[in-house]
Amino acid sequence: MTTITRKDTNPTAHLTEADIEQIGVELDAIRQDVIDSRGASDAAYIRKVVDVQRKLELGSRAVLLASIFPPAWIAGTVGLSVAKILENMEIGHNVMHGQWDWMRDPKIHSTTWEWDNASTAEGWKHSHNQVHHTYTNIVGKDNDLGYGIMRVDEDQRWSPFLLGQPLWNFINACFFEYGIAAYDLELGKNLRVPKEKRSDAFKRNAKNTLKKIRRQATKDYVVHPALSIPTGSFLPTLAANFTANLVRNLWTHSVIMCGHFPEGVETFEKKSIPADETRGQWYVRQMLGSANISGSKPMHLMTGNLSFQIEHHLFPDLPSNRYSEVAPRVKALFDKYELNYHSASLPRQVGSAWHKIVRLSLPNGWLEQTNVKNAPKQVALLYKLSSGGPKVRRAYDAAQRRAENQKRAAAA
Amino acid sequence: MALLDTPRPSTRLRDRAIRVVEAATTPLLPADYLDLFAPLRSGADLRGRIVSVHPETADAATIVIRPGADWAGHVPGQYLRIGIDVDGVREWRAYSLTHGPRADGNISITVKGVPGGKVSNHLVHDSRPGTLIHLEQATGDFVLPERLTARTKLLFVTAGSGVTPVVGMLRNLFPVTDEGVLMFGSRRRATDEQPLDITVVHVAPSRPESIFIDNLHELHEAGAINLVDRYDDVHGFLDVARLEELVPDLAERTTYACGPAGLLDALATHHEERGLELFTEQFRPVVISSGEGGTVTLEKSGVSLELDGATTILDAAENAGVLMPSGCRMGICMGCVLPMREGAVRDLRNGEITTATPGETNTGGVPIQTCISAAAGPCHIDH
Numbered sequence: 001m002t003t004i005t006r007k008d009t010n011p012t013a014h015l016t017e018a019d020i021e022q023i024g025v026e027l028d029a030i031r032q033d034v035i036d037s038r039g040a041s042d043a044a045y046i047r048k049v050v051d052v053q054r055k056l057e058l059g060s061r062a063v064l065l066a067s068i069f070p071p072a073w074i075a076g077t078v079g080l081s082v083a084k085i086l087e088n089m090e091i092g093h094n095v096m097h098g099q100w101d102w103m104r105d106p107k108i109h110s111t112t113w114e115w116d117n118a119s120t121a122e123g124w125k126h127s128h129n130q131v132h133h134t135y136t137n138i139v140g141k142d143n144d145l146g147y148g149i150m151r152v153d154e155d156q157r158w159s160p161f162l163l164g165q166p167l168w169n170f171i172n173a174c175f176f177e178y179g180i181a182a183y184d185l186e187l188g189k190n191l192r193v194p195k196e197k198r199s200d201a202f203k204r205n206a207k208n209t210l211k212k213i214r215r216q217a218t219k220d221y222v223v224h225p226a227l228s229i230p231t232g233s234f235l236p237t238l239a240a241n242f243t244a245n246l247v248r249n250l251w252t253h254s255v256i257m258c259g260h261f262p263e264g265v266e267t268f269e270k271k272s273i274p275a276d277e278t279r280g281q282w283y284v285r286q287m288l289g290s291a292n293i294s295g296s297k298p299m300h301l302m303t304g305n306l307s308f309q310i311e312h313h314l315f316p317d318l319p320s321n322r323y324s325e326v327a328p329r330v331k332a333l334f335d336k337y338e339l340n341y342h343s344a345s346l347p348r349q350v351g352s353a354w355h356k357i358v359r360l361s362l363p364n365g366w367l368e369q370t371n372v373k374n375a376p377k378q379v380a381l382l383y384k385l386s387s388g389g390p391k392v393r394r395a396y397d398a399a400q401r402r403a404e405n406q407k408r409a410a411a412a
Numbered sequence: 413m414a415l416l417d418t419p420r421p422s423t424r425l426r427d428r429a430i431r432v433v434e435a436a437t438t439p440l441l442p443a444d445y446l447d448l449f450a451p452l453r454s455g456a457d458l459r460g461r462i463v464s465v466h467p468e469t470a471d472a473a474t475i476v477i478r479p480g481a482d483w484a485g486h487v488p489g490q491y492l493r494i495g496i497d498v499d500g501v502r503e504w505r506a507y508s509l510t511h512g513p514r515a516d517g518n519i520s521i522t523v524k525g526v527p528g529g530k531v532s533n534h535l536v537h538d539s540r541p542g543t544l545i546h547l548e549q550a551t552g553d554f555v556l557p558e559r560l561t562a563r564t565k566l567l568f569v570t571a572g573s574g575v576t577p578v579v580g581m582l583r584n585l586f587p588v589t590d591e592g593v594l595m596f597g598s599r600r601r602a603t604d605e606q607p608l609d610i611t612v613v614h615v616a617p618s619r620p621e622s623i624f625i626d627n628l629h630e631l632h633e634a635g636a637i638n639l640v641d642r643y644d645d646v647h648g649f650l651d652v653a654r655l656e657e658l659v660p661d662l663a664e665r666t667t668y669a670c671g672p673a674g675l676l677d678a679l680a681t682h683h684e685e686r687g688l689e690l691f692t693e694q695f696r697p698v699v700i701s702s703g704e705g706g707t708v709t710l711e712k713s714g715v716s717l718e719l720d721g722a723t724t725i726l727d728a729a730e731n732a733g734v735l736m737p738s739g740c741r742m743g744i745c746m747g748c749v750l751p752m753r754e755g756a757v758r759d760l761r762n763g764e765i766t767t768a769t770p771g772e773t774n775t776g777g778v779p780i781q782t783c784i785s786a787a788a789g790p791c792h793i794d795h
Contacts, residue, residue, distance in 0.1 A: 032762055043500030054440075054448055098746035098781075104502040106774055107444075110746040114439035129745035215438045223436045282742070316744045 002154045003139055003269040004288070008408060011266060012284060014338060023287075023337060024280030030329050031315050034322050035102075043103050045321045049090055049301075050108065057083035065228050067236035077240040081247040082302075087116045088252055089304025094320045096125055101317075118177040118213045123184030123205055133316050137260060137289035140270045144260060147172065147183050151360050152260075153267045158363045158393060160386035165361040166354070176249035181209050220245060251302070254350050255293070259309040261353035262291045264342055286313040287334065292327075292343035299346065300324060310341065363393070365400045451544055454481035460494070462543045463518055471525040472573070472623045473536045474510060476518050479547060486519070486550030488512045488584040489577045489668075489693075493771065494521070495546030498534045502546070504772050505531045506695070508577035508670075509550060510624075512584025522623055524573040531772075548775075554670065554693035556581055560608060565664050569655075569679060571615040571671025577693055578612065578670060579624045585610075586636045588627070593634035610637045611659055615671070618645045652678040663688060670694070700767045702756035702788040710734055710795045711753070719787040724760065726782040729795075736782065736795070743784035751777035755791030760784050 004010050012020075060079030067073040092115030094100070100108045114121045127143070135141040139155050146152045149172065150165040172179040182188075190202045220241035228237040266288035274281070293299070293307035300307045308323035311330055318326075334341040344352070359367050363385055370378040385393055433442045443456060451459050460477040467473050477494075486492070491508045507521035514520075525533040554577055557564070568578045585608065586593050612632075616622040625641065632639035640658045642650050652675070656662050663686065669679050670693040683690040704721030713734050719725070726748055729736050739747025743761060756767040757780055765788055768778040777794055 028762070035762070035764070039499040040497070041500075043497060051448060054445055058445060058448075096746075097744075098749075101746065101749075101779065103497070103500055104774060104778065105497075106776075109779070111749055111779060116439060125745065125747060126739070130739035130747050133744050134740040134742065212439070215435070218435055219438050223432065227436070279742075317746075 003267045003272070005269045005272040006155065011288060011340065015284070019337060020280040020284055021278065022280070023333065024278065024283050026333055027283050027314055027330075028279070030326050030333075031318065034315070034318050034326060038102060038319065038322075042319050042321060043100075043105075046091075046095075046100050046103075046108060046319070049086065053083055053086040053091060057087070061224060064224065064233070064237045064240050066231045066233060067228060067240050068231055068233040073236050073240055077243050077247075080240065080244040081251075084116055084244055084248040085251055085302055086304075088248060089255070089306065090301055090320060091115075091304075092117065092121075093304050093306070096121055097129060098317045099319045116216070117180065118209070118216055119181040119184045120205070120208050120212050123209060124180070127184045127186075129316070133313065136286055136313060137265070137267045138270055138273055138285075139267055143183065143186075145267065147179065148186075148188055150357060152356055154360070154364050155267065155269070156360075157397075158360075158385075159390075162361050163386065166358050169354075169357050173250050173253035174246060176253040177245070178213070181213065185209055254346075255303045255306055257353040258293050258346065258349035259290055259306060261356055262342065262344070262349045263352045263356055264340070265289060265291045283314060284339075286310070287339055289313065290342070291349060292341070293346050293349050294343050295346055307346075310343075363396060363400075365404075452478065452480040456480060456482070458482055458547045458549065460519070460545050460547045462539055462541050462545065464541050465539055467536075468522060468623045469524075469621055471533075471536060471621075472522060473539075474520050474522045475535060475539060476520045477545065477547075478518050483519070483547070484549050485513060487555045488580040489555040490550040490552040490580075491554075491577065491693075492519075492521070492550045493548040495774070496531065496535065496539070496543070498530050502774065503531045504546075504774065506771055508580060508693075510576050510580045510583070512580060512587075522573070522576045522579070524623060552577075552693065554668065554691060556668075560585075564666065565609040565661070566611070567659055567662065567665035567667045568610065568612045569615070569667060569669035569671070569675075570612065571650075571675050572617070572621075573623060573695070574669070574671035574693070575614060575622070575624050575628075576670075578668065579627060581668075582610075582612075582631060582637065583627075586631060586634070588630065593631055593636050608636075611665065612637050612639050613650075613655070613658055614639065614641045615650045615675070616641075616643055618643050650675075652682045655679075655682065667691070668693075700754070700756050700769045700789065702758070702765045702767065704788065706755070706787040706789040706791060708755075708787050708791045708793060710793050712795055721758065721786050721788065722760070723786055724783055725757070725780075725785050725787065725791070725793070729782070734795075738783060741783045743781055746781065748783045749779045749781055751794045752780045753777040753792045753794055755787070755793075756789040757785040757791060758788040760786055 004012065056079055060076045060083055063072050063079065064076035067076055092113065095108055095113045096110050096115070098110040101110050106112055110125070115124075117124075132142055132144045137145065139145060139153055146156060149168050151158060151162055185202065185205055190198055221238055224241060225234045225238040228234055268285060268289070273285075287310060290309040290313045292310050293303060295307060305320035305323045306312060308327055311323040311327055312320070314330065315323075315326070331341050362382070366378065366382065385396055430442075437445060446453065447456060450456070452461060458480050460479045460483075463476040463478050465473050465475050486509050488509065488511075491506045493504050493506050495502050495504045497503075507523055509519055510522040511520045523532050523535045525536040556566075570578050612628060614622065614625070614628060616625075619625060619641070622641070622643075628637070628639050628641070631637045642658070659665070666689045667679070667683060668691045669676055673694055676692045676694055679690060680692070705719050708717045708719050708725055708728070709715070710717075710729060715729070715732055715734055717728050717732055719728050726736055726738055726741070730738075737748050737750070739745035741748075743759075752766075752768045753773075754768050754770050754777070756765055758765055761784055766778060766780055766785070780793075782793075
C-alpha cells in the first residue's frame with residue numbers, strides 16, 4: 001500500500017476535523033462501556049483459560065514421556081502445540097498488554113508476566129506495546145512494517161536483498177520466536193554499531209534474551225527429552241517439542257501477518273502525523289491500519305482474539321474476551337463514517353499478505369508492467385536495478401512516479 | 413560451625429531436584445502448576461478456602477475459613493488481612509479473628525456490612541463456601557497478657573463490630589460447649605483457681621444490630637463476665653465521661669477497647685487524665701478521599717511534588733528531574749506502571765479514580781499508569 005497521503009484518493013479525505021474528534025468520542029464511549037461492565041465473569045474467563053492451558057501443557061508433556069509410541073507422540077505434540085499457542089496468544093500477549101491489570105492479581109499482571117517465548121517480556125512490551133501500538137503503520141517509525149527484513153509498503157525503498165523476501169518471510173515464520181527476540185533487541189541496527197560503542201541498555205537486554213533463550217531451549221530440548229529417557233523417548237520428545245514450537249511459530253506468524261499486511265490496509269507517512277496527534281486522529285489511524293480475520297469462536301481463541309485486530313488496536317488494554325462483543329458497534333461506526341472495515345477469512349488474509357510480500361520483493365510497478373512479450377526486457381531491467389547502485393534505483397523510482405503522475409493527470 | 417557449612421547429601425539432592433523441576437517449568441515456577449491442584453499446600457502462597465458462612469445479624473456474618481498448611485496460628489484478639497476478588501478485582505481488608513485456636517484447625521472472621529462497603533457487603537451477602545481467598549499471617553498486639561491472674565481485673569469496651577476481637581478473646585478464655593460456658597476449661601484458669609474479673613461494656617446502635625450479643629449474654633448469665641450493654645436507641649449515646657457510673661471500679665481495671673476512632677479518642681483522653689491503662693484496636697484508621705491535585709511523594713527518589721489535577725504524574729516527575737519509566741505516554745503500553753502505596757489518582761482519559769488505602773491493597777500497593785494519572789489527593793509512589 002502506498003501511504004494514504006500519497007494516494008490518488010485519501011480514504012480519510014471526506015472526514016472533517018470535527019468528524020475525527022467525534023469518532024474519538026464515540027470510541028471512548030464504547031471503551032468506557034466495557035470498563036464499566038468488567039467484572040467477575042471476565043476474571044473467571046481468563047483464569048479458566050490459564051487453568052486449561054496449564055493442564056493441557058502438563059497433560060501433553062506427561063503423554064510425551066512415552067512419545068516413542070506414535071499415538072502418544074501425535075496426541076502430545078498436538079496438545080503441546082495448542083498449549084503453546086494459547087499461552088502466547090490469548091494469555092501472554094494480552095496479559096502483557098495490561099488487559100487484566102484491573103483485576104489487581106499480581107499473578108496475572110503486565111508487570112509480572114513472563115511468556116513461553118524466546119523474547120523477554122520486557123523487550124516485547126517495549127517493541128510491541130510501546131512502539132508498534134503507538135506508531136502503528138507509520139512508515140519509518142513502526143518496525144512491524146516488514147520487521148526490518150522485508151518491505152511491505154511501496155513507500156519503503158526496494159533493494160536487491162528484498163528479492164529474497166518471500167524466503168526470508170518463510171524462514172522468519174519457522175523460527176518466529178527467535179525473529180521476535182532479535183527484533184525486540186533491534187539486533188540488526190545494534191550489531192552494526194562497533195562493539196565498544198553499543199549502549200548499556202542493549203547489552204543488558206541482549207544478556208537477558210540469551211539467558212531466556214538458553215532456559216527455553218534447555219526446557220524443550222534437554223530437560224523434557226531427558227525425562228523421557230526411561231521409556232526410550234529422548235529423541236521423539238525432542239522432535240515433538242521442536243514440532244510444537246514450529247507449529248506455534250508458523251501459526252502466530254500467520255495470524256500476526258494478517259493484522260497489518262493484507263492488501264488494502266492503510267499506511268501513513270511519518271511527516272503526515274502531527275507531533276500533537278489527537279486521540280481522534282490516533283483512533284482513525286488504528287482503524288485504517290488494521291485488518292480482522294473472520295471465523296469461528298475457537299479460531300478467535302487460538303488467535304488470542306487478534307482476529308479482532310481492529311478492536312485490539314483501538315482498545316489494546318481491554319480484555320480480549322470483550323472484543324467480539326464490541327466488534328459490531330465498531331463496525332457500525334466505520335459504516336457511519338464511510339471507512340473500510342477490513343475483514344476476511346484466515347486463508348484470504350494470509351494469501352493477501354503473502355501476495356503483497358511477493359509483489360513487493362520486486363521493484364514498484366515491475367510485476368504489473370511485466371507480460372510475456374516484454375519479459376526478457378523486464379528481466380534485464382531487474383538485473384540492472386539489482387546490480388546497479390542506489391542511484392540507478394532512485395532514478396527508476398523517480399521515473400515510475402513521473403509515469404504515475406502523468407497517468408493521474410491524464411485521467412483527470 | 414564447619415558442620416553447618418556442608419549441606420547434608422539429602423539437602424543437596426533435593427536442591428538439585430528442585431532445579432531440574434524449575435528448568436522443566438520455566439518461565440513459570442513449579443508452584444504455578446502445583447497451585448492448580450493444591451493451592452493450600454505447604455510452601456504455597458498463604459491462601460484459605462471458605463468453609464461456611466453463618467449470618468450473625470441482618471448485616472453481619474461469620475466466615476469460617478480453612479487456612480493453608482503454612483498458617484502459623486494466632487493469639488485471640490489478633491487480626492489478619494484477607495484478599496478476596498470482588499467483581500473480579502482483588503481487594504484486601506483486615507478482620508479480627510473471632511475464635512481462639514479451634515480444634516478443627518479452621519479460623520473465623522466476623523464481618524459487618526459497612527454502608528457502601530464493597531468488601532464487607534460482598535463477604536456478608538455474596539461469599540460462598542468453596543471460594544479460594546488470599547491470607548496473610550495473623551498480626552496485631554491487641555491481645556491479653558501471657559499470664560492472667562485473678563488480680564488482673566479487666567474492662568472491655570466494645571462498640572459495634574469492635575466486639576469481634578474481644579469475642580475472640582472471651583471464647584478462648586471460656587469455651588462454650590453443649591453443656592454451656594466452660595468456666596474451668598481454660599488453661600490459664602487452671603493455674604489460678606480464682607475466677608477472672610471481667611466487665612464488658614458493649615455499645616451499639618440497637619440490640620438487633622449487635623453481633624455476638626447472645627454470646628455475651630450467655631457469658632454474663634454463666635457468671636463469666638459482667639455485661640453492661642448500652643444501645644443508642646434505648647440509652648442514648650454513651651458519654652465516656654460517665655463511664656465510671658457504669659463501671660464503678662473502673663480505676664482498678666485494665667481497659668481494652670475496640671471501636672470507631674471517636675470513641676477511642678475520647679477514651680484515650682479520659683484514661684490519660686486519670687492515669688489508667690488502656691489498650692486499643694481501631695479498624696480502618698485511614699480513609700482516602702479524593703479531590704483535585706495533591707502532593708505526590710516519590711518515596712525512593714525522595715522527591716515531593718505539588719501537582720494540580722490536570723498534570724500527569726509522569727510529566728511532573730520528569731520536569732522535576734526524576735528518571736521515570738515511560739513508554740507510549742498515552743496509556744496503552746503499561747511501560748510507566750509504578751505502585752502507589754497510598755493515595756488517590758484520576759485517570760485523565762475518563763475521570764476514573766483509583767485509590768490505594770494502606771492495608772487494603774496487595775503488599776506493595778496498587779500499580780498505576782503514571783502517564784495518564786493525575787493526583788487526586790496526596791499520593792505516595794514507590795519509586
